Amino acid sequence: MSENYNLTLELKRLIIDTLELEDVDPSDIDPSAPLFGEGLGLDSIDALELGLALQKQYGIKLDADAEETRQHFASLEALQSLVEARRVN
C-alpha cells in the first residue's frame, strides 16, 4: 500500500485514539466528510486535543495568525494535506 494510504489510516487512528471514540473504527471516517458538527460530531474540546496530538506526533505547529488554522480540521483530507505539508518528524 502507498504511503498516502498509510497516512490516511494513521490519522484515522490518531483521531480515534486521541479522542477516545470507542464506537468508531477507521472505516467509519469518511475522508471528505466534516469532522466537526455533523459527520463525526467532534467539538471545540476535540479541536484542542487534536492540536496537541498533531504537535506530539508530527511536530506540527499550527499557524498562529488566525483562528482559521483550525480549518485544517475540516475533514480528514484537509488534515492529511496539513500533515503532509508541515510534518517535521
Add this chain to the structure above:
Amino acid sequence: MTFVPLIRLPWRNAHEDRRSLPRHWVDSTSLTHRIDAWRLWLADKPRGYWLLYQSRPAEFCAALAALWESGRVAVLPADNRPETLARLAETVDGTLPEAPDVTATRQHDTAAFAIPEALDPTATAVVLYTSGSTGNPVRLAKRFNQLDTELAAHTRLWPLAGSGVISQVSHQHIYGLLTGVLHPLCAGAPFYGDPCRYPEGLIERLKEAGEAHLAPVIVSSPAQLSRLPNHLGWHDSPRPRRVFSSGARLALAHAQHTEALLKAPVIEIYGSTESGGIAQRRQTQDTVWQALPGVELSFSKGRLALRSPFLEAPQQWWYQPDRVAPRHGGFELLGRADRLAKIAGKRVSLDQIECLLAETEEVREARCVDLERADGRLGVVVVADEAFIPHQRETRHALIKRLRSRLSSHLEGVATPRYWRFVDALPSNAQGKLDHELVQRLFADLDDHKAPRWLGEYRADVTSCCISLEVPERLIFLEGHFDDYPVVPGVVMVQWAIELASTSFGELGEFKGIERLKFKQVLRPGARFTLQLTRRAEGIAFTIDSQEGRHCTGQVRLQTHGGKHG
C-alpha cells in the same frame, strides 16, 4: 487610566494615550466609531429588550454599549444554535444583526442620537442564561449596579493599568463578559477584539501586547489551560501579568503546568451566573478559596450561603448548590450538591440527558455518569429491551449515532455523552444501586485495553456465572493479528475466562492446563457476547457465545497451593 463605572459610559471616555495597537485590538477610541454605527442603526428601532449574539468581542462590545446608551437591555443567549435563538427571539423586541447596515454618509450623522450623561444604576443592563446545555436554561437579569460593584471588586484585586486583555472564553457568559470585556472597558485597557480560543493564536496575541508595551492578562478556562501545548515557544513570548481561569475547577496539576509554561500566576474565580463572583484563589500558593471583596460567606451543613452586592437581592442569603468545607480564611470546594456536571465550563444536567434518552423508542432507562476522567466527557449506561440491544459493531455504532443526533438538538456537542454502555438491566450492588464501583467496572475498558467491556452478570448459584461482555474496538490484542479482518485471538478468550472466573469465584489457584478446548468461530471487535462460567472441583468450565452462535468452549485446570486436585 482610572476605573470608570458602566453607568458613567467608560466607552465615551476616550483618553489621549493612543498607542499604536496591532490590528484587531480594541480600545475606547477605536470603539467609538462602531458604537456610533450601532446607534444609527438602532435610531428608528423599537426600544426594550434586544437579543445580542456576537462571536467577536469588539463588535459585541460596540453593540452592547449602543444598546445601553439608547436605554435598551441586552439579552445574551448562551450559544447561537438556531433553536436557542429562535426560542429567545419570541421573548424580545428585536434581534441585532451581524453588523449594522448603515450607509457611510449616515455614519457621520451623529446628530441622530444623544449620548446620555449617565445610566440609571438600578436599570436592567443584561439578561443572561445559565447554560445552553440544560433543557430549561435559567434566565437572569443583572442591573448596572450589580455589574459595577463586581467590576469595582475586580479592579481592586486585579488592576489593569498598563495591561492588555486577551480573552479565550465567551463574553455571552458572565465570567467572560465581566473579566474579558467589561473590566478592560471600565479600566480603559485595550482588549483583543477577535475570538482567541486556541493556543497558537494566544501566543501571537502575547507578542502583540508585548510589542505595544502592554502587560498581557489572559482570561481563560480549564478547557484551554489543561490543553496548553509545551512546545509553542512560550519562553520567547512576553510574560502575562496574570492568567484567569473560571467556569469549572482547574486541576492543581494544570494550574502548575500553566504557571511553569507562562511564568504567570493563575488566578481562579469561583462563582455562577446567579451569584456572580464568590471567591478566588491562586491554587499553586493556597488551595483555600477566599471571598471576593464585599462577599459575606456562611456555612451550614456542608453547604455554602452568601450575601453579596453582586446578587439580585444583596440582603438575602443565597444558597450555592455546591458542597464546601470551611477553612481558615475561606473554604474548600467538595463538588456539586445537585445532579449537574460541568463539561468544558458548561453546566450539564444529567437528569435532562437521561430524560431525553428515555423519550426515545430504544431506551427504557438511562443513567448518565460523570466519569471524572481527564477528558471531562460523560458516560451513559442505557437500559434497552433485548430487541434494541446492539450485538454487532455496526448496530451499536448506528444506535449511538441515532441517540446522539436526538440529543444534538437539545445539547451542545461537549455535553453529549461520549461513552455508551448498553445493558438489559442496570447492574446493582447488594443495596440495589448502581454504585461507584459498578460504574468503574462498566467503563474500565477505557483505560485497560486488555480487558473486555463488562456489561453486567448474572449468578444463578455459587458455582455458575453468566457475564455479558463486548469486544472493545480498541482492544490491544486486535492489533496486527489480521489487519483487514481483526479478531480476538483464541488465547485471549481463554485468558478472559480465567480472569473473570477469579473475579467471580475468588482466587482459583495456579494454571495447570486446558482441556477440551474448541474454537468454533471467530469473535470480532464490537461483538457482544456472553461468557458462561462454571466452577468445577479442579478449575472451571467456560463457554463463549454470541448471537452468531458458539465461539469457544473449554475447561481450565487450576490448583490452589496445597490443593490435592490436579
